[in-house]
Amino acid sequence: MHVERQKILIIDDTPANIQILNEFFQNDYDIFFATNGSDGIRIARLAVPDLILLDIMMPEMDGYEVCEKIKADPVTRQIPVIFVTAMSNLDDEEKGLTSGAIDYITKPVSAPIVKVRVKNHLELKRHRDMLEKLTIELDLKNRELNLLVRKDALTGLANRRYFDEILDSEIKRANRSGQLLSLILCDVDFFKSYNDHYGHVAGDKCLQTIGEVLRNNTKRVSDLPARYGGEEFAVIFPDTPHGGAGLLAEKLRQEMILRAIPHACSNVAEMVTLSFGVVEAQPARERDPVWYINAADKALYQAKEIGRNQVIIASFD
Numbered sequence: 001m002h003v004e005r006q007k008i009l010i011i012d013d014t015p016a017n018i019q020i021l022n023e024f025f026q027n028d029y030d031i032f033f034a035t036n037g038s039d040g041i042r043i044a045r046l047a048v049p050d051l052i053l054l055d056i057m058m059p060e061m062d063g064y065e066v067c068e069k070i071k072a073d074p075v076t077r078q079i080p081v082i083f084v085t086a087m088s089n090l091d092d093e094e095k096g097l098t099s100g101a102i103d104y105i106t107k108p109v110s111a112p113i114v115k116v117r118v119k120n121h122l123e124l125k126r127h128r129d130m131l132e133k134l135t136i137e138l139d140l141k142n143r144e145l146n147l148l149v150r151k152d153a154l155t156g157l158a159n160r161r162y163f164d165e166i167l168d169s170e171i172k173r174a175n176r177s178g179q180l181l182s183l184i185l186c187d188v189d190f191f192k193s194y195n196d197h198y199g200h201v202a203g204d205k206c207l208q209t210i211g212e213v214l215r216n217n218t219k220r221v222s223d224l225p226a227r228y229g230g231e232e233f234a235v236i237f238p239d240t241p242h243g244g245a246g247l248l249a250e251k252l253r254q255e256m257i258l259r260a261i262p263h264a265c266s267n268v269a270e271m272v273t274l275s276f277g278v279v280e281a282q283p284a285r286e287r288d289p290v291w292y293i294n295a296a297d298k299a300l301y302q303a304k305e306i307g308r309n310q311v312i313i314a315s316f317d
C-alpha cells in the first residue's frame with residue numbers, strides 16, 4: 001500500500017525556531033510554515049496538515065487564539081495541535097490543553113523527545129484517518145447491500161424477501177395496535193401470451209410500468225408495494241380504514257387501464273389488465289403471514305375465475 005507523506009504545519013513568529021523544527025522533520029514529513037497566527041490559520045485550511053506545531057507567544061494573535069479558531073472550523077477541527085513554547089508553568093499547560101491542543105512541548109526543544117512525540121501523534125492521526133475512511137466505506141457498502149437485498153432489480157419495488165420480512169413485522173404490529181391490516185395480491189392477466197406475442201423485453205417493460213403504478217399510488221411511508229414473484233405483485237397496507245384496501249386495488253386496476261399498454265392476445269381487454277385479491281383483517285392468533293397470503297391468493301383466484309380484470313375482496317368471519 002502506498003503511504004502518503006504526512007504534513008506538518010509549524011506556526012512560530014521566530015524564524016529560527018521554524019528552522020530548528022524543519023531540520024528535525026524535513027526528511028520524514030512535508031513541512032509547511034507560517035510566522036503569524038492569521039497566516040497559520042489560512043495555511044491550515046489550505047493544506048489541511050496532519051499535525052500543527054504551534055507557538056504560544058506571538059504578536060497580534062497568540063497561540064491560544066489560533067488554536068481555538070482552528071478547533072472551531074469544521075475544515076481544520078480534526079487536525080491535532082501541539083503547543084511548542086517557552087512557557088512552562090502548569091497554568092499555561094492547562095490553558096493550552098483546554099483550548100484544544102493534544103500535547104505541550106517546552107522550549108528549548110530536545111530533538112529526540114520532540115521527534116518521538118510528533119511521530120506518535122502522527123501515527124495516531126494516520127490510524128484515526130484510516131479507521132474513519134474504513135468506517136465510511138463500510139457504511140456505504142452496507143447501504144448498497146441493504147438496498148440490494150431488499151429491492152427487486154427490474155421494478156425497483158421491494159423484493160419477495162423484504163416483503164416477507166415486512167408482512168411478518170406488520171402483522172405483529174397490528175396485533176399490538178388492534179388496527180386493520182390489509183394485503184393486496186395482483187397478477188397480470190394473460191401475461192404468458194403477452195410475452196409470447198411481444199417478447200420478453202416488452203414483458204419486462206410491462207412489469208416495470210406496473211411497478212410504477214404501484215409505487216405512484218402507495219403514498220404512505222408504511223405502504224409497501226412489492227414484487228411477489230414473476231408477474232405477481234403485492235401491497236402491504238397497514239392501519240387501513242374499512243374498505244380502504246379494496247378501494248386502493250380498484251384504483252390500481254383503473255390506473256393500469258389508463259396506461260393503455262396494448263395487449264392483442266388478452267381475452268378481457270385490448271390492453272394489459274390486472275386481477276386483484278384483497279384481504280382486510282384484524283390480526284388474530286391464527287392469522288399469520290401464511291394465512292394472509294392464502295386468503296388474498298384465494299380471492300385473486302376467484303377474480304381470475306370469474307373473468308379477470310377485477311378486484312375480489314376476501315370474505316370470512
Ligand SMILES: [Mg+2]
Nearest residue numbers: 013055057058
Ligand atoms: Mg514566539
